[in-house]
Amino acid sequence: MIRIYNTLSQKKExxxxxxxxxxxxxxxxxxxxxYCHLGHARVLVAFDVITxxxxxxxxxxxxxxxxxxxxDKILRRADENGxxxxxxxxxxxxxxxxxxxxxxxxxxxAEPRATAFISDMIAMIETLIAGGxxxxxxxxxxxxxxxxxxxxxxxSKKKLEDLLAGARVDVEQAKRSPADFALWKAAKPDEVxxxxxxxxxxxxxxxxxxxxxxxxxxxxxxxxxxGPDLLFPHHENEIAQSECATGHTFVNTWMxxxxxxxxxxKMSKSLGNFFTIxxxxxxxxxxxxxxxxxxxHYRSQVDYSEDNLIESGRSLTKLYNALRGVTPLASxxxxxxxxxxxxxxxxxxxxxxxxxxxxxxxxxxxxxxQRRDGDEQAAAASATVLVRLGSVLxxxxxxxxxxxxxxxxxxxxxxxxxxxxxxxSRADARKTRDFAGADQIRDELLARGVILDDSxxxxxxxxx
RNA sequence: GGCGCGGUGGCAGAGUGGUCAUGCAGCGGACUGCAACUCCGUUAACGCCGGUUCGAUUCCGACCCGCGCCUCCA
Numbered sequence: 001m002i003r004i005y006n007t008l009s010q011k012k013e014x015x016x017x018x019x020x021x022x023x024x025x026x027x028x029x030x031x032x033x034x035y036c037h038l039g040h041a042r043v044l045v046a047f048d049v050i051t052x053x054x055x056x057x058x059x060x061x062x063x064x065x066x067x068x069x070x071x072d073k074i075l076r077r078a079d080e081n082g083x084x085x086x087x088x089x090x091x092x093x094x095x096x097x098x099x100x101x102x103x104x105x106x107x108x109x110a111e112p113r114a115t116a117f118i119s120d121m122i123a124m125i126e127t128l129i130a131g132g133x134x135x136x137x138x139x140x141x142x143x144x145x146x147x148x149x150x151x152x153x154x155x156s157k158k159k160l161e162d163l164l165a166g167a168r169v170d171v172e173q174a175k176r177s178p179a180d181f182a183l184w185k186a187a188k189p190d191e192v193x194x195x196x197x198x199x200x201x202x203x204x205x206x207x208x209x210x211x212x213x214x215x216x217x218x219x220x221x222x223x224x225x226x227g228p229d230l231l232f233p234h235h236e237n238e239i240a241q242s243e244c245a246t247g248h249t250f251v252n253t254w255m256x257x258x259x260x261x262x263x264x265x266k267m268s269k270s271l272g273n274f275f276t277i278x279x280x281x282x283x284x285x286x287x288x289x290x291x292x293x294x295x296x297h298y299r300s301q302v303d304y305s306e307d308n309l310i311e312s313g314r315s316l317t318k319l320y321n322a323l324r325g326v327t328p329l330a331s332x333x334x335x336x337x338x339x340x341x342x343x344x345x346x347x348x349x350x351x352x353x354x355x356x357x358x359x360x361x362x363x364x365x366x367x368x369x370q371r372r373d374g375d376e377q378a379a380a381a382s383a384t385v386l387v388r389l390g391s392v393l394x395x396x397x398x399x400x401x402x403x404x405x406x407x408x409x410x411x412x413x414x415x416x417x418x419x420x421x422x423x424x425s426r427a428d429a430r431k432t433r434d435f436a437g438a439d440q441i442r443d444e445l446l447a448r449g450v451i452l453d454d455s456x457x458x459x460x461x462x463x464x
Numbered sequence: 465g466g467c468g469c470g471g472u473g474g475c476a477g478a479g480u481g482g483u484c485a486u487g488c489a490g491c492g493g494a495c496u497g498c499a500a501c502u503c504c505g506u507u508a509a510c511g512c513c514g515g516u517u518c519g520a521u522u523c524c525g526a527c528c529c530g531c532g533c534c535u536c537c538a
Contacts, residue, residue, distance in 0.1 A: 028538075029538090031536095031537085031538095036538090037538080038538095042538070043538045044538085073536070073537090156467075156468085156534080157466095158466080162465090162466050162467080162534080163466090163534070228538070229533075229538065232467095233535085234537095259531090260538085261531085261532095268538090269536075270536070270537060295476080295486095296476080296477060296478090297477085299469090301469085301531070307476085307488095308476065310488090311475080311476060312476090314489095315476095315486095315487050315488065318487080321501065321502080346479095354477060354486085355478045355479070355485080355486085358477095358478070358486040358487085361487065362485095362486080368502055368503070369503070430497080433497075435497055438497090438498095439497095439499080442498095442499075446500095452499085452501095453500055453501050453502095454499085454501080460501090462500095
């Protein structure tokens with residue numbers, strides 16, 4: 001029985017899908033005008049683990065994650081670059097797919113792009129106007145009439161009067177109320193546009209998700225997720241639009257990931273203190289970045305620091321060390337163990353992957369003992385469970401040697417061949433008990449970032 | 465100002481009304497030519513003050529501190 005923290009009710013609830021055995025999941029994806037930063041990675045990885053676990057639990061998950069490929073920031077950036085905006089978005093989408101693949105994030109079932117659903121958005125806006133929930137203003141924009149939706153603020157726990165009292169709400173003359181938000185924006189001269197009943201223009205940000213979610217998952221679906229800063233106004237506005245347009249509850253469970261922080265401040269575009277994941281992956285293996293992200297609860301805020309990534313690297317190394325030289329069996333060859341049970345118990349509790357991770361280390365410790373005792377069969381069985389549980393978190397799926405020996409791609413490292421040659425020289429020196437010579441070679445390798453591990457079977461190496 | 469979240473050992477990070485997280489680091493030992501890996505042992509924590517209770521880090525209340533949202537941001 002899975003329990004999920006629902007932002008709407010502000011408590012953990014037993015998860016009950018609308019249709020038994022099936023889950024409709026929508027996550028707000030990227031606005032593609034720049035590379036993914038760590039905050040994007042957090043959301044990507046969090047919902048990847050959630051999807052993997054729901055599937056592991058037997059659910060048929062329909063995971064939809066949109067791409068916002070038209071918006072002010074995209075147009076501005078394309079303009080700065082002096083390129084057609086679609087060139088920019090295509091490039092960023094390709095980069096995003098590359099980053100996701102490296103992080104071990106599985107593709108969603110559907111990845112709708114805003115520009116492919118303009119007609120759905122226009123239809124929804126027409127419905128809203130007909131229902132008295134929206135109005136076309138003199139400037140060619142169409143706005144949502146917030147006062148027409150009694151439940152406005154139910155997600156973010158805001159009261160309309162408080163919002164209006166705040167001085168930070170955009171004061172746009174054409175709006176009837178400052179809290180109203182754009183559904184359709186009139187095109188400025190020389191801007192890309194789509195024709196509509198209200199003139200040439202393009203959709204507002206919030207209506208995209210309402211239209212695409214509705215198209216892909218229907219009027220009401222199970223889970224909607226996203227980053228912490230989307231809660232208000234984006235998700236609140238989605239609810240208003242969708243519920244006014246369909247007359248039905250939009251979403252049963254709302255999930256929000258925690259923020260990434262750097263030096264005690266939120267990592268964000270507006271503060272300019274963000275790290276793209278590709279620059280982080282230049283220094284740290286992608287799986288280490290993933291391990292870092294998975295090792296704290298998806299709802300808690302997490303501090304990015306070099307030290308934390310280094311620690312994650314060591315921790316993951318320990319797991320792979322256990323797996324090294326052991327061949328796991330096919331997953332179904334090993335029955336469910338107490339470790340599986342504990343893992344499931346932890347994950348059932350609002351996807352507590354940090355807690356679940358402890359079982360991976362328990363398993364690794366057990367394996368190391370079994371190998372010490374020479375019980376290779378037991379070790380292989382343990383390895384099977386370790387890899388099985390790892391797969392639910394999207395970890396430990398590569399060959400340990402690959403994890404240990406892949407270079408950073410910076411081009412300034414020793415090749416595997418060079419390393420093997422030096423190891424052979426060292427082995428020769430050790431045979432003649434020339435330990436000074438042997439140690440010199442080992443020190444040289446260490447200086448080049450290569451660590452040697454001796455065992456009865458010979459010497460293996462890893463980059464560290 | 466409004467709304468919300470959190471304060472756990474040197475660090476990271478789970479969890480629980482009454483012997484246990486886990487990882488990193490440290491310390492002692494084993495293994496090793498020496499290391500590395502690994503194993504065994506070990507140190508150490510629940511912001512502060514009250515309350516409930518036989519017993520509270522865990523429940524309740526006050527307080528202090530930190531953070532997030534209220535504006536485009538995952």
